[in-house]
Amino acid sequence: MKTPKVTNATPAFEQSSAKPGRPQYELRLYVAGMTPRSTRAIANIKEICEEHLKGRYGLRVIDLYQQPALAAGDQIIALPTLIRKRPMPLRRLIGDLSNSERVLIGLDLKPRLGC
Amino acid sequence: MKHNKPKSVTHKPRRRPSLPKAPTGIQGLDELTGGGLPRGRPTLLCGSTGCGKTLLAMEFLVHGAVEFGEPGVFMAFEENTGELATNFASLGYDLNVLVAQKKLALEFVHIERSEIEETGEYDLEGLFIRLGHAIDIIGAKRVVLDTVEALFSGLSDTAILRAELDRLFRWLKEKGVTAIVTGERGEKSLTRFGLEEYVADCVILLDHRVEGQMATRRLRIVKYRGSTHHTSEYPFLIDEGGISILPVTSMGLKHEAAAERVPSGVARLDAMMEGKGYYRGSSVLVSGTAGAGKTSLAAHFACAATARGERCMWFAFEESSSQIIRNMRSIGIDLEPAVRRGMLRFHAERPTIYGLEMHLVTMHKLVNEFKPQVVVIDPVSNFTALGSGAEVKAMLTRLIAFIKTEGITALFTNLTAGDTSLEATDVGISSLMDTWLVMRYMQHGAERNRFLAILKSRGMAHSNQTREFLLTEQGMELRDVYVGPSGDLLAGGARDALEAQEKAQALVGKQRTEGTKRALESKRQALEAQIAALRAEFEVEQAEAAKTVGQDQTRAGVLAGDRAQMARLRQGNAAVAKKTPKRK
Numbered sequence: 139m140k141t142p143k144v145t146n147a148t149p150a151f152e153q154s155s156a157k158p159g160r161p162q163y164e165l166r167l168y169v170a171g172m173t174p175r176s177t178r179a180i181a182n183i184k185e186i187c188e189e190h191l192k193g194r195y196g197l198r199v200i201d202l203y204q205q206p207a208l209a210a211g212d213q214i215i216a217l218p219t220l221i222r223k224r225p226m227p228l229r230r231l232i233g234d235l236s237n238s239e240r241v242l243i244g245l246d247l248k249p250r251l252g253c
Numbered sequence: 254m255k256h257n258k259p260k261s262v263t264h265k266p267r268r269r270p271s272l273p274k275a276p277t278g279i280q281g282l283d284e285l286t287g288g289g290l291p292r293g294r295p296t297l298l299c300g301s302t303g304c305g306k307t308l309l310a311m312e313f314l315v316h317g318a319v320e321f322g323e324p325g326v327f328m329a330f331e332e333n334t335g336e337l338a339t340n341f342a343s344l345g346y347d348l349n350v351l352v353a354q355k356k357l358a359l360e361f362v363h364i365e366r367s368e369i370e371e372t373g374e375y376d377l378e379g380l381f382i383r384l385g386h387a388i389d390i391i392g393a394k395r396v397v398l399d400t401v402e403a404l405f406s407g408l409s410d411t412a413i414l415r416a417e418l419d420r421l422f423r424w425l426k427e428k429g430v431t432a433i434v435t436g437e438r439g440e441k442s443l444t445r446f447g448l449e450e451y452v453a454d455c456v457i458l459l460d461h462r463v464e465g466q467m468a469t470r471r472l473r474i475v476k477y478r479g480s481t482h483h484t485s486e487y488p489f490l491i492d493e494g495g496i497s498i499l500p501v502t503s504m505g506l507k508h509e510a511a512a513e514r515v516p517s518g519v520a521r522l523d524a525m526m527e528g529k530g531y532y533r534g535s536s537v538l539v540s541g542t543a544g545a546g547k548t549s550l551a552a553h554f555a556c557a558a559t560a561r562g563e564r565c566m567w568f569a570f571e572e573s574s575s576q577i578i579r580n581m582r583s584i585g586i587d588l589e590p591a592v593r594r595g596m597l598r599f600h601a602e603r604p605t606i607y608g609l610e611m612h613l614v615t616m617h618k619l620v621n622e623f624k625p626q627v628v629v630i631d632p633v634s635n636f637t638a639l640g641s642g643a644e645v646k647a648m649l650t651r652l653i654a655f656i657k658t659e660g661i662t663a664l665f666t667n668l669t670a671g672d673t674s675l676e677a678t679d680v681g682i683s684s685l686m687d688t689w690l691v692m693r694y695m696q697h698g699a700e701r702n703r704f705l706a707i708l709k710s711r712g713m714a715h716s717n718q719t720r721e722f723l724l725t726e727q728g729m730e731l732r733d734v735y736v737g738p739s740g741d742l743l744a745g746g747a748r749d750a751l752e753a754q755e756k757a758q759a760l761v762g763k764q765r766t767e768g769t770k771r772a773l774e775s776k777r778q779a780l781e782a783q784i785a786a787l788r789a790e791f792e793v794e795q796a797e798a799a800k801t802v803g804q805d806q807t808r809a810g811v812l813a814g815d816r817a818q819m820a821r822l823r824q825g826n827a828a829v830a831k832k833t834p835k836r837k
Contacts, residue, residue, distance in 0.1 A: 170378040179373075202379065206386035213363045214379035216408065220372075230365075232408075233373030244370030 163187070163195035163245070164224035170217045171203045175234050179218040182235035190247050220244075272479045275323070275395065275431040278316025279309065280618075281498030285474060285483050290455055295425050295432040297452035299444045300459030305470060305491055306435040307332070308344070309459070310397040312495050313433055315346050317395045318356035323431075325395035326358045326387045330403035334359040344495055358387045364407025371409060377417040381424060393430060400435040402446050422451045443475065454478045460486070464640075469608040472498055488610030490618060499614050499651075510534065510712075515627070515662050516561075518553030521731035522690075525707055525716035531688055532712060534660045536653050538683055540667040541692030546703055546724055547666040548572075550692065551629045552581040552588060553729055554664050559591035563626035567599045568616060570635040574599030577631075585727045598623050604635040609648040612636070617655060628656060632666040633682065646682060653685050687711045695744065702745035705731065721748070 167183055169176035180199055187195045202209050202217070212221055222229035222245055231244040242248035274288035283289050290296045290313070300306050307329075314325035329337055337359055338348040351357035360383060388396065401421070404414055425432045434452060436444030443449045449456055456475040461468060471486040489498040514529035523530040531537055537554075539547045555565045569577060577599070578588050591597035600619055604612070620628065630652075636645050649665075656663045665686070683689050688710040694701040706719040721732045721744040735748050 168379065170382060175374055182373075202382045206382045209379055209383045209386065210360065214383070215362060215364060215377055215404070216375040216380075217378040217382075218375065219379060228368060229370065230368045231370045231372050233371050233375040236373040240370055240372045244372060 160194055161225040163191050163222065165195060165197045166212065166221045166223060167197060167199045168209070168212065168214050168217060168219045168221070169199065169201055171201060176201075176218060178236065179220070179234040182238070182241070183220060186235070186238055186241055186245075190242065190245075274480075275317070276321060277309075277313045278320050279312050279496050279498065280621075281487070281489070282309075282472070282496075285472075285487060285498065286455075286477065287480055287482060290431055290433070291477070291479070292431050293426065293429045294454040295422050295434050295452050296455040296457060297436055297444070297448055298433050298457050298459065299436040299438055299448070301438040301461060304438075304459040304461040305489070305496060306459055307399050308491060309496055310399050310433045310435055311337070311341060311346070311348075314357060314395055314397055315341075315348075315351065317431075318351055323394035324356045324358075324391040325397065326360060326384065326391070326393045327397045327399065328360045328362060328384060328387070329399050330362045330364070331400065333361045333363070337361075345493060346495075355391045358391050358393065360384070360387050362403070364403055366407050366409075369407065375410075375413065377404070377414075377421070380417075381421070385428070388428060388430060396425065396428075396430045396432040398432065398434045400437060402437055402444065402448065405446050418448070418451050464608065469610045471610070488614050490611060490614040492615075492618075494618075497614060497618050499610075499617055509660070511660065516557050517550070518555075518557030519550070519729050519731065521720075522550075522705070522729075525718070525720070525731075526688075526710055527713050527715070529713075531662060531710075533662050534657055535662060535687035535711070536656065536685065537662070537664045537688040537690065538667055538686035539664060539690045539692060540669050540683075542669055542694055545692035545694055546705075546722070546729065547668070547692055548577065548631055549581065549584055549586075549724055549729055550690070550705075551631050551664050551666055552577070552584075552586045555597060555627065555629055556581075556586050556588060556591065558627040558662075559588075559594070559596040563596070564623060565591070565597045565627040565629065566620060566623050566625035567597060567629040567631065568619075569599055569601040569631055570604045571632060573601045577601075583726075584724050584729070598625070604639060609636060609639045609644060612639075613648050613652055616652060620656070620659065620661070626661060628661050628663040630663065630665045632668050634666075634668040646685075649682050650685055683708075697745050697747045700745050704744065721745070 165183070165187070167179060169179060183197065187197060200208055202214065208214075212219075216232040218232070218234060220231040220235060220241075222231070225246075229244055229246070231241060235241050239248070243250055273292040274286070274290065275292040276283050276289035277286075298306050298310060311327060314327055317323040317325050327337070332340070341348050348357060348359065352359060362380065362383070384396070387393065401418065404418075405411065408414055422434075434448060436446070436448040438458075439445040439447070443456065443458060453476075455477045458473045458475050460471045460473070462471065463469075470489050470491065472489050473486045474482045474484065487498050489496055511533040513533040514527075514531065515533045516523050516530040517526070539550055541547050551567075555567060558565045567574075567577070572580070574592070578592070581588055588597055592599065598619075600615075602612075602615075616630075633649060636648065639645070640648070653663070665682075667682070686709075689708040690705060691708050692703065692705050695704055703722050703724070704719050705722050707715045707717070709715075718734050720734060723730045723732065732744075732748075735744070735752075
């Protein structure tokens with residue numbers, strides 16, 4: 139199995155954390171193997187992050203086939219799952235992230251309707 | 254087809270390889286299922302909230318881990334692992350120890366819908382990975398999913414969920430683990446989300462019904478593919494020892510009838526039963542009005558049993574054990590030493606504490622634990638408040654069947670209302686009993702006296718007398734049968750009065766007889782004297798008569814001689830002489 143593609147955005151993260159008022163995003167994407175769905179999810183989140191969170195996000199992609207023990211810690215059931223660790227509160231986005239509208243709402247980058 | 258079919262089946266059963274089963278280790282359940290749950294397959298365990306699904310499932314894992322060397326994974330969707338450990342610690346299972354020994358893995362799956370945003374296609378591979386990982390780490394053979402339906406409240410795409418559940422059950426089978434999947438009872442289907450569609454092998458339904466404020470837990474095996482199973486509902490009990498289900502072995506009428514006899518504890522009562530008492534393993538019903546002495550008779554029985562070195566289990570549904578002990582001391586029976594020696598065990602409970610079935614299960618469990626030779630149930634009449642006559646009878650039938658199978662001699666007391674016929678016992682249970690004693694009060698003038706009679710006693714020649722008895726400081730004392738002059742049975746004061754009267758009459762009679770005897774004697778003496786006098790007189794007369802006869806003869810001889818001489822002298826012929834009148 140291919141090693142998952144992990145984007146290390148630490149320099150950008152540290153850079154943007156210096157800016158006040160703009161929350162830093164810490165994201166984890168859990169997938170199961172490099173299936174078309176997994177790759178689609180990775181591509182989708184990268185695109186959204188680059189567009190909306192450029193310079194202020196950290197994304198870690200975890201393949202549970204490689205590290206099954208990590209599934210319990212973040213209460214993973216469905217795959218793919220994107221976890222927004224920061225800012226609080228914790229958000230859990232499941233699916234291949236192809237519905238970018240819902241992803242933005244889920245990440246609080248777009249206000250929820252009716253709230 | 255089950256292997257352990259009775260041998261009496263005449264046709265040769267087709268020998269199919271029996272389905273491999275994983276024993277649950279839960280009392281009674283393995284008997285109901287003929288050995289346990291289908292090995293390597295998932296079983297659906299459904300029931301409403303609080304009916305004991307989680308407990309049963311956890312017991313399956315714990316017994317598997319401890320007794321059968323099969324580690325297990327418990328995947329909890331509703332309780333976290335800390336809560337689970339705490340809940341089960343109160344039931345005597347230390348889950349943390351088992352977890353540390355790698356015999357058990359607790360996996361908590363938390364789904365919070367408000368946290369979840371569905372953004373596209375997904376599957377439940379994460380769940381599979383977690384479960385698979387947990388199984389692999391400890392080499393689990395058993396798995397519990399409790400309850401997988403929580404997924405439906407956490408995730409909205411039911412199409413995906415259904416497809417994934419289907420995959421999950423197939424995956425569990427491929428893994429070869431024996432699994433229990435719990436499901437919440439639905440209104441029209443077995444489970445709210447139709448899990449029964451996926452689990453085709455074995456379905457067990459738990460129920461917790463409240464009838465007349467009395468809650469009873471019941472278990473039913475709805476389906477068990479490839480295996481015979483019992484289909485009725487069976488009551489079960491949850492207590493500090495976990496779950497116990499009333500086993501079915503007690504349902505047949507197969508008990509051995511013993512010829513051995515068991516003393517009743519009252520020697521004179523034994524005498525009424527061929528001098529030997531009850532049959533061992535028989536059921537004895539002691540019915541009677543309030544205060545007639547039923548408990549006292551039971552105490553005699555229990556005391557005699559413990560004195561023989563037998564164990565006695567006393568189910569008290571009216572009095573506490575200390576009250577019974579105190580009361581029995583007043584009639585000279587001290588039950589306390591037997592309690593201290595562990596030969597007598599009391600189980601005192603209010604009958605209303607739970608339903609009939611639960612009482613049955615409790616009694617069953619305690620008898621199994623204590624293994625008594627003698628059981629006292631005092632009184633059974635208190636069960637009548639817990640169900641209809643038919644229900645009570647059904648429950649007692651099962652209890653008696655169980656007790657008989659165990660070869661235990663049981664004494665049931667039954668309170669009869671004072672104004673009803675004593676022979677119409679409230680629960681109509683007499684037909685179940687082998688020996689039936691009736692104790693009652695009878696009014697005699699200004700007092701009431703106690704009586705005992707054997708109404709029936711199967712298989713023995715028993716006395717048909719009604720006996721009066723007293724409760725004395727030395728226990729129960731049967732008095733002699735006392736029938737008055739008019740043929741009535743007499744008792745109490747009347748009996749004492751009559752006894753005294755008869756004694757007086759006997760004395761008078763005796764005196765009279767003696768007088769008569771004396772009179773007769775003197776009469777006899779007088780008579781004899783008279784006879785003697787008469788005889789003397791007679792003898793005198795006889796002697797006189799003899800003398801006279803002698804004189805006459807002499808005289809006749811003399812006359813004849815004279816006449817001959819005269820003839821000779823006159824020389825007359827004899828004819829002349831004959832014609833001649835005799836002359837002096």
